[in-house]
Amino acid sequence: MDEATFQKKLSELVAEIDTLPEAERSRLRELAAETQQRHEDIKKSVRGLQESLDFLRLSIKYLMFDLEATRRENAYLRKMLEQDPGKNAE
Numbered sequence: 001m002d003e004a005t006f007q008k009k010l011s012e013l014v015a016e017i018d019t020l021p022e023a024e025r026s027r028l029r030e031l032a033a034e035t036q037q038r039h040e041d042i043k044k045s046v047r048g049l050q051e052s053l054d055f056l057r058l059s060i061k062y063l064m065f066d067l068e069a070t071r072r073e074n075a076y077l078r079k080m081l082e083q084d085p086g087k088n089a090e
Contacts, residue, residue, distance in 0.1 A: 003043075010036060 001009075010032065017028045 006039060010039075 014029070014032050017025055017032060020028065
């Protein structure tokens with residue numbers, strides 16, 4: 001359910017609650033308000049999780065870049081050692 005549909009359904013529920021007898025209204029209004037608050041809390045949590053995932057993806061990209069650079073440097077240094085083994089024996 002998307003945000004617009006949720007808000008529409010919640011508004012319809014509140015309007016329906018307003019047609020009930022006063023004895024039932026207050027408790028149901030309370031429940032509707034709690035539902036709205038929980039929905040907002042869930043949205044906030046999802047946003048936080050999405051930001052954390054985005055940061056994790058970016059961190060992994062940097063780590064992969066660093067790993068590839070290290071592998072290239074390692075290969076280059078091994079090649080240098082193989083080309084001139086006599087200088088390393090000194």
